[in-house]
Amino acid sequence: MNEYVIRPVRAEEWDKVKELRIAALRDPAAPVAFLETLEQGEGKSDEFWQERAAGGAVGRGIRQFVAEGPDGVWAGTVSVLVEEAGTTDIFDGEIEQAQAHLVGVFVRPGQRGTGLTEKLFAAALEWAWELEEPALVRVRLFVHEENARAGAFYRRFGFVPSGKVVPMPTDPSAKELEYVFPRPA
Template identity: 55%
Template structure:
């Protein structure tokens, strides 16, 4: 499949909304997302406009939404990276102890799964995390529902490892989200990979 990976633009709020609504209709949406289709579909245009602006390159800088786009302009996948700092309140899970990014909103349309789209999206989000001049990101983390075996298998294949931390799913005392992370490579590790 032919596609490119890029950051959303502020004026693409309608595409941001469409892809999110598609994600929330996926059969595993109930364990992959903390929002329902009904809630998202009911949000006003202003919500989606603000979301696209904040996740674009022209946004505040603490959020980037990456999309996989086909040559005809169709979006087939997405991941969003959120910068988290120790002094800030946690959006989900434990508060940051180091400067980090948190990957959320992971989705690839079913018809293109298995074609490398998710790998390219994650590479873009992780690379963006490592290249931030300020803050210097020390780790990238994400959470995955304990029953989402397909997603967990990809995260491990990509290099993420479970940290041992888990968080109860909102509204449930028996279902958990498991934290995974990848640590910033050392300069020596990067040099040995290059050469």
């Protein structure tokens, strides 16, 4: 595997943020991996992508990490959303303690199984644990009940099922399973 640099996005890289998200939405696993369709992603304005990149580049609320190859091509991404205590999450549940929520996990098919996802997750968790007060108590993510490959990776990485199950917002007959990674002692 060529050496990849894992780093946060930069605000001016909105076109690469857009290209990688559209590639993710074209992936055959997209219907069980993302809460957005290809048509929705392609329908968003350049202004939306500019704001998304800028929002993922700085501040405490969100950080998007990418795996950049020596040729400048992005091979993967993960975003960290900070959910502050007292707010409501995307499933309308109240957040009791400050935590992070990993979303938008994607690695291009040719790079899967190479350790790149582990490196992206390591960077995401390192950033989450370094945040100043209030310190985050855990990192969580949700996985579709039929996305066995992703679930297996999350467990290998150290996430454990919390037992929380919620209906998928885009299809209430499908279930999303919560996995958590507690703050290291």
